[in-house]
Amino acid sequence: MHVNKIRFRNYAAAAGVLLSVASINANAQSDNQAWVTDELSTYVRSGPTDGYRIIGTLNAGEQVDVLETSGNYTRVRNSDGNAVWVLSEELQQTPSAVEQLPALEAQVEELTAELDGINEDWEQRVSSMTETLEVRERRIAELEASNQELDSQAEQSRQQVRGLQARLETQEEDLLMRYFMYGGGVAGAGLLVGLIVPHLPRRRKKRDRWF
Secondary structure, three states: OHHHHHHHHHHHHHHHHHHHHHHHHHHHOOOOEEEEOOOOOEEEEOOOOOOOOEEEEEOOOOEEEEEEEEOOEEEEEOOOOOEEEEEHHHEEOOOOHHHHHHHHHHHHHHHHHHHHHHHHHHHHHHHHHHHHHHHHHHHHHHHHHHHHHHHHHHHHHHHHHHHHHHHHHHHHHHHHHHHHHHHHHHHHHHHHHHHHHHHOOOOOOOOOOOO
16 A cells, blocks of 8 residues: 555656656747647648638648748748748647657656656565564564563462462471470479479488497
8 A cells, every 4th residue: 555655656756757848848949940739730821811822731730940920920931841821820839749749658668667666666675674574573472472471480489489488487386386395395394303302202321330
């Protein structure tokens, strides 16, 4: 779609160039040249009024050299070198379409070839950019998938850490309970010994005798 728009703009530009070329060609013509109108072949006379006899015709679009003007007529010299009079309104100051057509067709072909080259270059660039974009999109998708996998692994690790912390806290509580029970047992045994020892019978000491 983007390439078609570019192509349309290029052909519009080419048409503008051709119109400009035609205008420049028209302005560049010499003042002593004229062309028979494209609409018809016209009769020519031997003098500058309708009273002079018709002596021939000029073909539509034929180029002539302007010699002089008198009233409504203009004296011209045709391609055969004959000087004749023709109505001024049947002459025009720009080349006929018949004469302009080959040059315009050649310019159109040249511009068309140039525009085709430009369009081909643009299509290659667009294709390259599209491929680059697709590669980047695939890379982004791969990175997103990898990130999701890492997030999942991180969450599993956090859950394992929480489980280990809970087990450690439980083991610490069990250890404290064991220490408490062991200390209580030692204290109880000491108290029991303290109660029993006073009631044990004591041995009498033997006196040493001298003979």
